[in-house]
Each structure stands twice: as C-alpha cells, then as structure tokens.
Amino acid sequence: MVIFVLSVATYLLLAWSGGGIDPIEVGIAVALGGVMAGLARAWNPERSWTLAGLNPLRWITFILYLFLPFLWGMIKANFDVAFRVITGKIRPGIVRIDSGLKGSLAQTMLANSITLTPGTLTVDVDDSGETGIFYVHWINVTDENPPEQKVYGSFGKWARRVAE
Amino acid sequence: MTDSIFAWAAIITGLCALLMMGRLVAGPTIPDRVVALDSINTLVIALMIMLAVVYDSVVMVDVAIVYAALSFVGTMFLARHVEGGV
Amino acid sequence: MSTAVIILLGIGVAFNFLGTVALYRFPDVYTRLHGTTKCTTFGSIFTSAAVVVFALERYFATGEGRFTTLTVHVIIAIFALLISNATGAHAIARSAHRSGVMPKYAVVDRLAEDHRKKGGVSA
Structure with missing residues (x-):
C-alpha cells in the first residue's frame, strides 16, 4: 500500500506543471501504482496489504x-x-x-x-x-x-x- | 548574470568529474574503479541539474532523475559482479 | 538578489572538489568511499539547493508555472540521489570486503575475525 501511494504521488508530482491535473493523468498514475505494488508483491510475497506504513505520526x-x-x-x-x-x-x-x-x-x-x-x-x-x-x-x-x-x-x- | 554563475559552477563540476577519471584508469583494485565510477555518476547528476538552469529547460532534470536510477542499478550490478555473483 | 544562490553554489562546488581530492589522497577503498560518498552527496545537494532557490526567486518575480515544475523535479532528484548514493556505497563496501580487499592500516577488523570464527572464506 505504501508503494502504491508513493508511486502515485511521485507520478502526479512529476506530471504536475503549475496548473491543474488532467483526469487522464490520474488514471495513468493509479494504473502505474497498481503495477508497482503488484511487482513488489511478486518480488516479496510476505508483504501484506496493510495501512500500517501510512500512519501519519x-x-x-x-x-x-x-x-x-x-x-x-x-x-x-x-x-x-x-x-x-x-x-x-x-x-x-x-x-x-x-x-x-x-x-x-x-x-x-x-x-x-x-x-x-x-x-x-x-x-x-x-x-x-x-x-x-x-x-x-x-x-x-x-x-x-x-x-x-x-x-x-x-x-x-x-x-x-x-x-x- | 545568474546564468553565467551556474555555467561556471557546472564547468568546475565537470572538471572534477574529468579528474576522477584518473582513479578510474589507475585504481589498483576493481572496487576502487567502482568507487570512482559512482562518484562520477553523482557529479554528472549535479551537472545536469545545473545545466537545466543554464539552458532553461526542465527536461534536463527529468533526464537527471532517470540517470540517477540507471546509475544506481549499474552500481548494484557492478557490486554483485565484484562479489562474484554474476 | 542572488547572494544566496552564489553562496550555495560556492559551498557545493567546494565540496565536490574536496570529494575529488579525497579520491586521490586516501589509501584504500573504504576510506575513499567515506570521502567521495559524503562529499559528493553533500556538494550535489547544495548545488541543487541553489537551483531550487533560483527557481523560487524567479517564480515570485515572474509567476511563471515552469519554475514551480523545476523546483518540484529538482527536489525529487535530490531524494533519489540521497537514497541511491548511501545504498550504493554500502553495496560497494560489502562487495569489496567479500571479494577479499582488506582495509589498509586498520587497527581492528571485526568482520574478518568473525568470518574466520565461522569458518567462512576470508582472504
């Protein structure tokens, strides 16, 4: 989950150019984040889909x-x-x-x-x-x-x- | 005015990277050469970020990010090779 | 206007040069890694920080969107540099030690001692 959120955030930051963001860009970001999270899971199957890594504290x-x-x-x-x-x-x-x-x-x-x-x-x-x-x-x-x-x-x- | 300062800083950084080539050629052991290559990569990334200001193009920074990722993979691969894995 | 930029660039370039000197002056791989990793990472962060300050100044002066893009991208590059350099240095040190390059002038080498204790291969 952490990897998914980090990938999406990084992609959106790289695609952002001062103004608003196209909905298409958000779609691409979510798709790529899903690919990254899936790859990480395939690499290390013990990873769990927890939200623990997103604790704001x-x-x-x-x-x-x-x-x-x-x-x-x-x-x-x-x-x-x-x-x-x-x-x-x-x-x-x-x-x-x-x-x-x-x-x-x-x-x-x-x-x-x-x-x-x-x-x-x-x-x-x-x-x-x-x-x-x-x-x-x-x-x-x-x-x-x-x-x-x-x-x-x-x-x-x-x-x-x-x-x- | 500021642009020329960035250009001078980029020139000095590039000269430092060229100087490091000496250790890359002469290094007595292979890990020495890998260290020199890694440092050259870091300096090239810094150089690209400064050239983005000189040539006024954001694309250079994107190239620098990709270069950083590729040089990291390269260093890892060389380290595995030195260790005897590949 | 650009005094801060000049100071940041000066510090960055000085540390980059110091990293180059360290590569020639230190006697073995590990001490060279100390010098080059720290000095070039720090120097690159400072030259990139100069770019960030410059871009922010131009943004507040002109209000053009491409300067915010420059700022964000340079900050992402700085993070990539921080993580990849530290990890790369660790990988090089580990592979050097495993391939049998021992530290010169070392007063103590616990890693080689422990390898010998376990009966592992150690040069």
Missing part, C-alpha cells in the same frame, strides 16, 4: 528526523571528512555493533544514516540472529568495542521510533 516523525538530527549530522560529517582530507589524520578499522533493531526497514534506515553521518560507513549487516548486527567501518577508531551511542549517537532511537 510516523511520517511526521520521519520528516522531523530528516531535518533535525540527520541534517545536522550530515553537516558535521562533511566538515569532519574535509578536515581529514586536508590533514590526512586517519585511524581506520571495522567495528561490530549490535543495533537491537528487528525490522528490515529500520535496519535499512539506520544503515543509510550511518553511511551519511560522521566518520562511519556500514560494510555488512548480519541479520541471521534475533537482531541485526552491523559491521561499521570507522575512520577514527577510539575504542575497539564501542557502545552504540559512541558511533552513531541517537540514530538508533530515531530509527526505532520511525520504522518499528
């Missing part, structure tokens, strides 16, 4: 997350990398972190956030166990067995709030 939390901690983390990350490019001070290593996140959507979100924020890059995720274990390449290792907080701050909490 989650979307508001997601947008808040995008503009407050994520944007700030990205700005910090870039100045950090700029500093390291210029001075060449690195101490790289791959560390293991147990994230405690169960859903695959939450894990994806956390992995992407880790990649775009200060000094860290997700290399591999082991989700064979109960919760996802992240292997993170850290450009400035200060602790070989770091706690969650030290590597990515509050992103784990946000991912849990948005996607679980």
Whole structure:
C-alpha cells in the first residue's frame, strides 16, 4: 500500500506543471501504482496489504528526523571528512555493533544514516540472529568495542521510533 | 548574470568529474574503479541539474532523475559482479 | 538578489572538489568511499539547493508555472540521489570486503575475525 501511494504521488508530482491535473493523468498514475505494488508483491510475497506504513505520526516523525538530527549530522560529517582530507589524520578499522533493531526497514534506515553521518560507513549487516548486527567501518577508531551511542549517537532511537 | 554563475559552477563540476577519471584508469583494485565510477555518476547528476538552469529547460532534470536510477542499478550490478555473483 | 544562490553554489562546488581530492589522497577503498560518498552527496545537494532557490526567486518575480515544475523535479532528484548514493556505497563496501580487499592500516577488523570464527572464506 505504501508503494502504491508513493508511486502515485511521485507520478502526479512529476506530471504536475503549475496548473491543474488532467483526469487522464490520474488514471495513468493509479494504473502505474497498481503495477508497482503488484511487482513488489511478486518480488516479496510476505508483504501484506496493510495501512500500517501510512500512519501519519510516523511520517511526521520521519520528516522531523530528516531535518533535525540527520541534517545536522550530515553537516558535521562533511566538515569532519574535509578536515581529514586536508590533514590526512586517519585511524581506520571495522567495528561490530549490535543495533537491537528487528525490522528490515529500520535496519535499512539506520544503515543509510550511518553511511551519511560522521566518520562511519556500514560494510555488512548480519541479520541471521534475533537482531541485526552491523559491521561499521570507522575512520577514527577510539575504542575497539564501542557502545552504540559512541558511533552513531541517537540514530538508533530515531530509527526505532520511525520504522518499528 | 545568474546564468553565467551556474555555467561556471557546472564547468568546475565537470572538471572534477574529468579528474576522477584518473582513479578510474589507475585504481589498483576493481572496487576502487567502482568507487570512482559512482562518484562520477553523482557529479554528472549535479551537472545536469545545473545545466537545466543554464539552458532553461526542465527536461534536463527529468533526464537527471532517470540517470540517477540507471546509475544506481549499474552500481548494484557492478557490486554483485565484484562479489562474484554474476 | 542572488547572494544566496552564489553562496550555495560556492559551498557545493567546494565540496565536490574536496570529494575529488579525497579520491586521490586516501589509501584504500573504504576510506575513499567515506570521502567521495559524503562529499559528493553533500556538494550535489547544495548545488541543487541553489537551483531550487533560483527557481523560487524567479517564480515570485515572474509567476511563471515552469519554475514551480523545476523546483518540484529538482527536489525529487535530490531524494533519489540521497537514497541511491548511501545504498550504493554500502553495496560497494560489502562487495569489496567479500571479494577479499582488506582495509589498509586498520587497527581492528571485526568482520574478518568473525568470518574466520565461522569458518567462512576470508582472504
């Protein structure tokens, strides 16, 4: 259902050109959204037709997350990398972190956030166990067995709030 | 006036993409080359969005969106190839 | 009128250039991925934000519909860029590690240790 709504919204935004929208365009959008949702279901049959992904509270939390901690983390990350490019001070290593996140959507979100924020890059995720274990390449290792907080701050909490 | 600023920014971005070609040719391992290719793709997308202003056409941005999707698929395919899947 | 546009473009181009420098200056694949992914994504977002600001300025000055179209399309492109770049970087890092390219100068490599513990293939 989420995929259907997102496809329709994206198509309508791309087709919209300042004025009104033709009814034909809406028809095409609905048809294409149906095709996309059907393909996603064929790809992963366990998907259910629930409305859970459309909970407005989650979307508001997601947008808040995008503009407050994520944007700030990205700005910090870039100045950090700029500093390291210029001075060449690195101490790289791959560390293991147990994230405690169960859903695959939450894990994806956390992995992407880790990649775009200060000094860290997700290399591999082991989700064979109960919760996802992240292997993170850290450009400035200060602790070989770091706690969650030290590597990515509050992103784990946000991912849990948005996607679980 | 503003158009020429966008043109200059686009020129510098294009030169950066050309510079990255060096790593694409010389990279000691294959993942290095994939990294260079991925970065070139990102810069080309930024370049297309700026050229949309210079040439005053919205179609360029649509091309950039399609290019982003295709480059993502390409990167994924190369990653699978490096891993030994394909 | 266009001071904001110039500042945004300047920051964006500077970060794009920094990404290019990072590609040559860092010693191995993983650190290069750090530099290029973050710097080029951030730089591209800033140059695109300059386009958005420019289009909004022109829209409020002239009221032509095509500038709103430009704004909406550029914002969609920014989201596509954000998602595809982060995921692509993750895919490259994973495939590099699985194909046996080890990080240089690494002080610790838990992933390779765990591979060996499980008896998996590790170069």
